[in-house]
Amino acid sequence: xxxxxxxxxxxxxxxxxxxxxxxxxxxxxxxxxxxxxxxxxxxxxxxxxxxxxxxxxxxxxxxxxxxxxxxxxxxxxxxxxxxxxxxxxxxxxxxxxxxxxxxxxxxxxxxxxxxxxxxxxxxxxxxxxxxxxxxxxxxxxxxxxxxxxxxxxxxxx
Numbered sequence: 001x002x003x004x005x006x007x008x009x010x011x012x013x014x015x016x017x018x019x020x021x022x023x024x025x026x027x028x029x030x031x032x033x034x035x036x037x038x039x040x041x042x043x044x045x046x047x048x049x050x051x052x053x054x055x056x057x058x059x060x061x062x063x064x065x066x067x068x069x070x071x072x073x074x075x076x077x078x079x080x081x082x083x084x085x086x087x088x089x090x091x092x093x094x095x096x097x098x099x100x101x102x103x104x105x106x107x108x109x110x111x112x113x114x115x116x117x118x119x120x121x122x123x124x125x126x127x128x129x130x131x132x133x134x135x136x137x138x139x140x141x142x143x144x145x146x147x148x149x150x151x152x153x154x155x156x157x
Contacts, residue, residue: 003020003022003130003135005104005107005130005131005132005135006097006098006104006106006107006108006131007098007104007105007106007107007129007130007131007137008020008106008107008130008131008137009107010106010107010147011106011107011137011139011147014143014147016139016140016143016146016147017139017140017143018137018138018139018143019137019138019139020130020135020136020137020138021040021127021130021135021136021137021138022134022135022136023036023039023040023134023135023136024039024134025039025101025133025134026039027101027133031066032049032066032101033047033048033049033065033066033067034047034066034067036066036127036129036136037066037067037127040127040136042127044065044066044067045065045066045067045068045119045123046065046123046125046126046127047065047066047126047127047136048063048064048065048066048117048120048126048127048128048144049063049064049065049066049129050062050063050103050104050105050128050129051063051064051070051086051103052086052087052091052092052095052096052103053070053072053075053084053085053086053087054084054085054086054087055075055076055079055080055081055083055084055113056076056081056082056083056084058081058112058113059087059095059112059113060075060079060084060112060113060114060115061096061105061108061112061113061114061115061148062075062114062115062117062155063105063114063115063116063117063120063128063144063150064117064120064155064156065117065119065120068117068119068156068157069156069157070086070155070156070157071155071156071157072084072085072086074153074154074155074156074157075115075155077153078115078151078153078154078155079113079115079151095108095109095110095112096108096109097109098129098131098132099132099133101133102129102131102132102133102134102135103129104128104129104130104131104137105128105129105144105148105150106128106131106137106147106148107131111148113151114148114149114150114151115150115151115152115153115155116141116144116145116148116150116151116152116153117152117153117154117155117156118152118153118154119154119156120141120144121141121142121145121152123141124140125138125139125140125141126138126139126140126141126144128144
């Protein structure tokens with residue numbers, strides 16, 4: 001497994017501090033985020049999942065704790081739209097350049113609007129996907145917000 005991905009290159013270029021953590025990815029896990037948290041021995045609230053959605057038909061990246069669900073109504077409002085729905089996996093892969101299970105908010109093919117769940121800022125450090133299955137990056141949530149220029153909002157169901 002390479003520890004250099006478009007995501008880690010983007011973080012290096014942004015000049016933020018991060019560490020890389022590999023884990024045994026289980027493609028059959030019911031929840032990829034929860035499986036990552038368990039494999040890393042971390043609280044699921046600190047292991048964030050990166051989801052791709054459509055708000056009024058436009059791609060939006062949403063980052064939430066791995067043990068939580070997104071409210072489509074709150075996401076639409078946070079992104080300045082009227083309606084939201086989850087993006088289908090093949091479209092998410094095409095838009096981001098990453099495989100589902102390895103989607104990172106960093107280094108996507110084209111940077112899209114990003115919404116970060118506000119509760120993530122309560123932690124000193126959080127984990128996010130590092131751009132491939134089985135690879136996480138650990139960093140300050142404020143750096144996550146700043147690198148992707150995220151809107152911070154309550155988007156939990």
